[in-house]
Amino acid sequence: QSSTTARYEPTVQDILTVRSYFLLLRTPLPNELIDTILDEAHYWAHSTVTVEYPVCTREWDSADHMYMRTLPLAIPGTEGDFVFSPQEPKRIRLGTGPDLSLYHRLHPCRRIVFDLWSHDQGWSSSPSEWHGTYYGSYSWWDASVLEATRGVSPVQFHQHERDRPHIPSDKVLQRNLHAVDEASHHTVEWSHVDGVTSAEDQDALENRGRGRSSADGSFVRNLRVGDCIVLWVSATFPGWAMYANEAKISVYWAV
Secondary structure, three states: OOOOOOOOOOOHHHHHHHHHHHOOOOOOOOHHHHHHHHHHOOOOEEEEEEEEEEEEEEOOOOOEEEEEEOOOOOOOOOOEEEEEEOOEOOOOOOOOOOOHHHOOOOOOEEEEEEEEEEEOOOOOOOOHHHOOOOOOOOEEEEEEEEEEEOOOOOOEEEEOOOOOOOOOOOOOOEEOOOOOOOOEEEEEEEEOOOOOOOHHHHHHHHHOOOOOOOOOOHHHHHOOOOOEEEEEEEEOOOOOEEEEEEEEEEEEEOO
């Protein structure tokens, strides 16, 4: 028997059932208090998308490459775990429902967890003391939002960011280790309760290959029902390359 225990992930129906219990009390709890209790318990629905797709992007080929995107946030039919690869395309049937603009919780996202496997070209003419660190690394992962357009049927999407950054910005998701030719696994977690960090915390983020302003929580709080997260692989400057092996994004939302 395995010594590890699978983590329990509640379904939307589980959460609705628990909510109903609070309303059966002699003095039913107000919805605002139920929301707080469930948030404190991290009792959220989730959608996990894993893409196994080795790809390389180089500065002289195409500095940017859209690697994957998540399923629309909090839409029926998207909860659970999904694995996709170009060799085995899958069709996902999303549930039907009311106009997204009528959803009672417009910003339901609570947490996003990125698991990323990648490396750079494995060499660099930069000072050797930079090798194996994130300093001076110019291949990286980034995230943006594909927004759902409300009030039209079928729902349409448009890219929130018109122009992609040519160098890692202060909100970069994750840089690769500098001049390391073996894939590393990075886990990045963003939460709706993240806030503006101190200069010391920003330095710590930068030392882990992340943007100094990437953990302010705004990305999570601004996601709306139906939005998708787009994951990008990027490289810039001659000789730099981004080798992406696999990525997984888990999105958690309140019900």
